[in-house]
Amino acid sequence: MTTVAWNAKELTVGQLSTRSGVAVSALHFYESKGLIRSRRTSGNQRRYSRDTLRRVAFIRLSQQVGISLGAIRDALSTLPAERTPTREDWARLSGGWRAELDHRILHLQQLRDDLTDCIGCGCLSLDNCLLANRYDKLGEEGPGPRRLLDAHPGSCATTVTCQPA
Structure with missing residues (x-):
């Protein structure tokens, strides 16, 4: 199993897949649906910021309790793109689904x-x-x-x- 350095700022799709436990095809699907995003290198390879690991974990847990991908996408779109989401950010998102x-x-x-x-x-x-x-x-x-x-x-x-x- 390939390990990812704790201080790596970006991950390849393979590293993100290995670390998150989500298939590469699912990560591509999440990206096509606007749930996660990547940048492309000069060689057209995907690179994901490290905070994408948290977003993927959030997506998986949300799906397990039956939240639709559309609702997950809408929730994730409220998170800041320029920083790793905080505990308060996650609490706000999950709190919005409490009644449902x-x-x-x-x-x-x-x-x-x-x-x-x-x-x-x-x-x-x-x-x-x-x-x-x-x-x-x-x-x-x-x-x-x-x-x-x-x-x-x-x-x-x-x-x-x-x-x-």
């Missing part, structure tokens, strides 16, 4: 809890259950698993006993 993440956590907990017992009402018989989705009424509300996506009154996801749909 809290909402996702709530939905994931709901999904986990509802799937433990059943998909709909608890009888586990989707073929025979008249309460699960009688006459496909939930299809009128939109695509997907409506009871898990929407916490509407009368849904199995929000009540102890199911009411006919």
Whole structure:
């Protein structure tokens, strides 16, 4: 494994890939989407400033919690290009996503809890259950698993006993 000197001001794409654990192709993709940037040498080789390591780490962590690349790009565009982002910069960015993440956590907990017992009402018989989705009424509300996506009154996801749909 090639190590990068701690005081190196710039990294090649290979060094950035090795140090960040992100494939070269992904780094090129991030660059094409405006998430990171490089300068070109006279030989047309990419060189990344060292603070790109932090940006790539931020991108990876943000993706792991489900933040879209567009939202990540928008957040990174508010960071100063002329200096390494500070702890306060990162706190401001991540704090902006707190409400969205809290909402996702709530939905994931709901999904986990509802799937433990059943998909709909608890009888586990989707073929025979008249309460699960009688006459496909939930299809009128939109695509997907409506009871898990929407916490509407009368849904199995929000009540102890199911009411006919």
